[in-house]
Amino acid sequence: xxxxxxxxxxxxxxxxxxxxxxxxxxxxxxxxxxxxxxxxxxxxxxxxxxxxxxxxxxxxxxxxxxxxxxxxxxxxxxxxxxxxxxxxxxxxxxxxxxxxxxxxxxxxxxxxxxxxxxxxxxxxxxxxxxxxxxxxxxxxxxxxxxxxxxxxxxxxxxxxxxxxxxxxxxxxxxxxxxxxxxxxxxxxxxxxxxxxxxxxxxxxxxxxxxxxxxxxxxxxxxxxxxxxx
Amino acid sequence: xxxxxxxxxxxxxxxxxxxxxxxxxxxxxxxxxxxxxxxxxxxxxxxxxxxxxxxxxxxxxxxxxxxxxxxxxxxxxxxxxxxxxxxxxxxxxxxxxxxxxxxxxxxxxxxxxxxxxxxxxxxxxxxxxxxxxxxxxxxxxxxxxxxxxxxxxxxxxxxxxxxxxxxxxxxxxxxxxxxxxxxxxxxxxxxxxxxxxxxxxxxxxxxxxxxxxxxxxxxxxxxxxxxxxxxxxxxxxxxxxxxxxxxxxxxxxxxxxxxxxxxxxxxxxxxxxxxxxxxxxxxxxxxxxxxxxxxxxxxxxxxxxxxxxxxxxxxxxxxxxxxxxxxxxxxxxxxxxxxxxxxxxxxxxxxxxxxxxxxxxxxxxxxxxxxxxxxxxxxxxxxxxxxxxxxxxxxxxxxxxxxxxxxxxxxxxxxxxxxxxxxxxxxxxxxxxxxxxxxxxxxxxxxxxxxxxxxxxxxxxxxxxxxxxxxxxxxx
Numbered sequence: 001x002x003x004x005x006x007x008x009x010x011x012x013x014x015x016x017x018x019x020x021x022x023x024x025x026x027x028x029x030x031x032x033x034x035x036x037x038x039x040x041x042x043x044x045x046x047x048x049x050x051x052x053x054x055x056x057x058x059x060x061x062x063x064x065x066x067x068x069x070x071x072x073x074x075x076x077x078x079x080x081x082x083x084x085x086x087x088x089x090x091x092x093x094x095x096x097x098x099x100x101x102x103x104x105x106x107x108x109x110x111x112x113x114x115x116x117x118x119x120x121x122x123x124x125x126x127x128x129x130x131x132x133x134x135x136x137x138x139x140x141x142x143x144x145x146x147x148x149x150x151x152x153x154x155x156x157x158x159x160x161x162x163x164x165x166x167x168x169x170x171x172x173x174x175x176x177x178x179x180x181x182x183x184x185x186x187x188x189x190x191x192x193x194x195x196x197x198x199x200x201x202x203x204x205x206x207x208x209x210x211x212x213x214x215x216x217x218x219x220x221x222x223x224x225x226x227x228x229x
Numbered sequence: 230x231x232x233x234x235x236x237x238x239x240x241x242x243x244x245x246x247x248x249x250x251x252x253x254x255x256x257x258x259x260x261x262x263x264x265x266x267x268x269x270x271x272x273x274x275x276x277x278x279x280x281x282x283x284x285x286x287x288x289x290x291x292x293x294x295x296x297x298x299x300x301x302x303x304x305x306x307x308x309x310x311x312x313x314x315x316x317x318x319x320x321x322x323x324x325x326x327x328x329x330x331x332x333x334x335x336x337x338x339x340x341x342x343x344x345x346x347x348x349x350x351x352x353x354x355x356x357x358x359x360x361x362x363x364x365x366x367x368x369x370x371x372x373x374x375x376x377x378x379x380x381x382x383x384x385x386x387x388x389x390x391x392x393x394x395x396x397x398x399x400x401x402x403x404x405x406x407x408x409x410x411x412x413x414x415x416x417x418x419x420x421x422x423x424x425x426x427x428x429x430x431x432x433x434x435x436x437x438x439x440x441x442x443x444x445x446x447x448x449x450x451x452x453x454x455x456x457x458x459x460x461x462x463x464x465x466x467x468x469x470x471x472x473x474x475x476x477x478x479x480x481x482x483x484x485x486x487x488x489x490x491x492x493x494x495x496x497x498x499x500x501x502x503x504x505x506x507x508x509x510x511x512x513x514x515x516x517x518x519x520x521x522x523x524x525x526x527x528x529x530x531x532x533x534x535x536x537x538x539x540x541x542x543x544x545x546x547x548x549x550x551x552x553x554x555x556x557x558x559x560x561x562x563x564x565x566x567x568x569x570x571x572x573x574x575x576x577x578x579x580x581x582x583x584x585x586x587x588x589x590x591x592x593x594x595x596x597x598x599x600x601x602x603x604x605x606x607x608x609x610x611x612x613x614x615x616x617x618x619x620x621x622x623x624x625x626x627x628x629x630x631x632x633x634x635x636x637x638x639x640x641x642x643x644x645x646x647x648x649x650x651x652x653x654x655x656x657x658x659x660x661x662x663x664x665x666x667x668x669x670x671x672x673x674x675x676x677x678x679x680x681x682x683x684x685x686x687x688x689x690x691x692x693x694x695x696x697x698x699x700x701x702x703x704x705x
Binding site: 022023025026028029030032033036068073098099121122124125126127128130 | 516519520523524525526527528530531532533534535537538557560
């Protein structure tokens, strides 16, 4: 695992999880996957209201939330996720979306991204990577879909600054924005920790950012920078 | 052909042998056209070419004259001219009476305004005007000029609202104006339209044959005048009646421009409806793809991903996961098939509307009867629209109605085809909600059809759509 488990989780045992998805097939699949992987799925629901009720009832460590749910199949899940973050900042929320819609992603990823994830649904097919992301979010990290990051990168108003980065540094920047730790980046790029650290410091220097120790604050800094604000 | 052969043969028998060879070519050129009725026998190819030409040179060509006379006098025998004359006459005679009736009631109404009772007469006054103006339209129709009346808003009662509606309706004031103008106009036009007739009558019965003018006047002046004027009677009458009908149309007939404007606005609404229907249809497809098939594919991927993780350590679980994935693949295929069928039913093209509708109800969980008129021969466009209507309606029934039975009837009604979908479900279908009903309505309106749904709470629900069997490109 890329992330070291949060001390609180170790004492509490399995991560208590609520899953909200209106597709029965996928919900059952997720329940099975997480249960098999040692999570404690305390509730699996099909709409946003039931999700909020389940959160109130179980106070879970983590929620997996589908964006589109009944009745209107637009952004019920996302609004519920934002509501959960507002009411219980300590509950990690991983939103699963059918496709990247920046409006959705932007709403969720403004502010503190600790314990927040936004992934495309089909990422679950790569089971191991998905579980890594789930655990990272549950432990206070973040998981932002590569698609989202590349869209943000593509529309960034800082493209002239970004042009100064080498291709490798750009890759590192993207992975940082996705929420990966140094170790995760090193694994993904198949390079040493030292090389990753060197790339990161180059990126931060070229973009004029303060080097952040905590990885989720680093994500925030990178995202904020990319959005150009 | 037979006639000409005969004539050639008969002529050649009596032809002079003295006819020279050099005349032969000339004779061929002078063959008169056989179209002339009653003309003398065409000359033989070998002689006597000048006979018809000679006749006309000698004196009056009676055949030509008869032809001319026939052409000139033939309209006298047709009904049209006399009808036009009658129209002008009756209209001229009626106009003062119609006007008088209007003025009489108008005066009474106006006079009684001071004692309030007059107000009660305003609406009846306009009603009367409408009826009186209708007389003229009927007369014009008798003469063959069908005038589509300008639509007036119904008044509904005689109260203040009806009064203000009547007073503010320019169409009603046009009727009043017409009756006033018509008094003079009908008289003048009758005078003009009947002028040749009065000439003839004058010549024959007045100063002519039997009148004081005596024989001399008849010979020198009256005969040619009567001849010319008699032929002019129907011609002038028809022309004048047409002018009158046009004036009537201006006052009382439908306003082409307004009709066109209304049509344009109808079409704009239709177009908006179509666009809305297309948009909601696309949303529905997108939702079906995302929430149906895509979710299933993700679930399949998840099964396979887990299976891959288990394949070494726990082959039994891996096998079970793969089996579950395979089942979901089958579900996805079924869903895709259904989605495709909603978009364009192949069976409709292959086997017609009856088979296509039977396919819809075949998969339904409740019994749905299908009746399609056997001799109904629908074009592809119409059949597709009928199919769409029935498909959406049945989808609605299955989704919302909770019906035990339902039926689809497709029957020909005059130039239309009527689709009736009935169910015994809970009713309360609201056209304002539910994109299904809106979609049907837009589709029906798009082809100038009519749509109605009756669905009291508690049921039953009946949806009736009627669309023209010929969907044509709109020409307004």
